[in-house]
Amino acid sequence: xVHLVESGGKLVQPGGxxxxxxxxxxxxxxxYAMTWVRQAPGKGLEWVAVISGSGGSLYYGDSVxxxxxxxxxxxxxxxxxxxxxxxPEDTAVYYCAARAKNHSVDWGQGTLVTVSS
Amino acid sequence: QAVVTQEPSLTVTPGGTVTLTCGSSTGAVTRSHYTSxxxxxxxxxPSTLIFNTNxxxxxxxxxxxxxxxxxxxxxxxxxxQPEDEADYYCFLSFDGIRQVFGPGTRVTVL
Numbered sequence: 243x244v245h246l247v248e249s250g251g252k253l254v255q256p257g258g259x260x261x262x263x264x265x266x267x268x269x270x271x272x273x274y275a276m277t278w279v280r281q282a283p284g285k286g287l288e289w290v291a292v293i294s295g296s297g298g299s300l301y302y303g304d305s306v307x308x309x310x311x312x313x314x315x316x317x318x319x320x321x322x323x324x325x326x327x328x329x330p331e332d333t334a335v336y337y338c339a340a341r342a343k344n345h346s347v348d349w350g351q352g353t354l355v356t357v358s359s
Numbered sequence: 360q361a362v363v364t365q366e367p368s369l370t371v372t373p374g375g376t377v378t379l380t381c382g383s384s385t386g387a388v389t390r391s392h393y394t395s396x397x398x399x400x401x402x403x404x405p406s407t408l409i410f411n412t413n414x415x416x417x418x419x420x421x422x423x424x425x426x427x428x429x430x431x432x433x434x435x436x437x438x439x440q441p442e443d444e445a446d447y448y449c450f451l452s453f454d455g456i457r458q459v460f461g462p463g464t465r466v467t468v469l
Binding site: 277286287288289304349350 | 395397448461
């Protein structure tokens, strides 16, 4: 069974930085593309970033490109999201999702990031 | 960036059938968009119902099905149950990896 556990969410001031982690188990991690998705309070789901299984392909949503960096460590079965120059509108629950080669998707339970002074 | 469209809200009677659609501003939705459908209930993480257009997750009840019709992706819920009341999001892939969510459809079972 796929198990994804996000961590690292907390209260941070505008302009600050934060690094989220997502530890995976129950899968051959390097064969899965990993995605970060966020959901602001009372809003819909927003795709943030994706990284291919090898880590060689990275793509970002328009609202985070240039400020957020996705990376992965296949030896540790972990994907990261480095978030810089945080804004109040980045406040959200951040989910990681694992996408298999057959395009099936498994989700973590999310971690809350609050950007406020 | 492509814009994905969904109905804002739909209502279905218990035991009835409801159809949710997912369109793209770039044109017809096809199998190459690898459409996924996710269900989210209040306070919970999303869960996958359908992936790759019409494939069911192992936990997806049989009353849910995915398809393509009229240039859109479609999620059909048959024999609706009260526990199906939730938000439903479609998710399209563009160029094989860039991905966009629809705004979600709130389904009420009433």
